[in-house]
Amino acid sequence: MTDVYAMSHKILIVDDDPHIRQVLSFALGKAGMQTSEAGDGEAALAEIDARRPDLVVLDINMPRVDGLEVCRRLRASGDLPILFLSSRDDEVDRVVGLELGGDDYVVKPFSPREVVARVSAILKRGGRALEEAGPRGTVTHNKLRLDPEAWEARWDGEEVSVTVTEFQLLLLLASLPSKVFSRDAIIDRLHGPGFAITDRTIDSHIRNLRHKFGSLGGTDLIETRPGVGYRIGACLGQPA
Template structure:
């Protein structure tokens, strides 16, 4: 069965280009011209991924992403009309899985959509008992793609789950940002260090609210590794 992709952009030309490129890649596409139409389309027929422009009338992409993250973890790929780092960082902190800056190559969009769907839909090759990876109070279910802290579910995006899984699978290893990018996206994939930092900050914020103050450890000048994961009260 082909993946269903919702393309949200107020520019009909961009929607047409992306619909053609994604359709040629074997995906089924739907279109929406603004944020309000996008939310209605998602409610009618939940897609597998949303390609979402940031700057739109009536309701911008950031607000759409904020509302989506309040109710679930539908994968989101942002389109930004300018190379604005603030837009990208805010988008990632809201829970977007990735972003593409306009003008873009349709091939790049297809590649990034495929990468997100692959992360969201496959069972990662890691060691663990029956699809479980555990590190003290943190547990990851690689079959259901669920993260838990002390048994309580924490809503994370596909990219956030993959990042947590990478760190927790090798708890003694410190990963540089470049190593994290290579493991999550493949060598040569155009993702900035700030994007990884934003994902880390986003994850920390989600777990802090549940007492997970030691989820990820920063090693200055090197990178990140999984923390003790015992919680502030332990």
């Protein structure tokens, strides 16, 4: 069944295997999305410059320019959502990909239906987090300011570049500042119950956020409760 929400979205599929590109193009097209393809990292970057998509499905292991390098270049200039494709034995690459700013990953061999589900979840851009937050106005927590309408995160007035998933996660925590969320609860709120994401994925996104805000003095952005989970920190920053 076609998702009406997805019909306006353009997806770039990047993989050196033409069969994988064909299968994913068919599955995403059947879900109502527009697709384009690239067979390597260089072609992907050229396609993104020419016709910016709404999301990139990006294989990690490719000739010429691999997926991790493509991600590095994209993150240097923006927050285009990225879903990585990786081989089953590439655990290190998957973790590195998330730490570079990937939003999620799927392990080969995969079900096309799973890829469509994960693409759709990323594209909904925090719908579940916004439902939890209630009113859709700006969320302010001391030096942290989140604007869901503009998809903008600021620390003490300075804009911080975050990915879609990082914004979703931060908005969820900041909207319920007294609540401690387990990793499973974070996954359920952002993606829906039963969505298959590992704890390591959530931890990688938390590390990314701490690094980005920590460079501006936001070392108390997110608090860890050992054995329980995470909640938003005091967000007061380093003392002057």
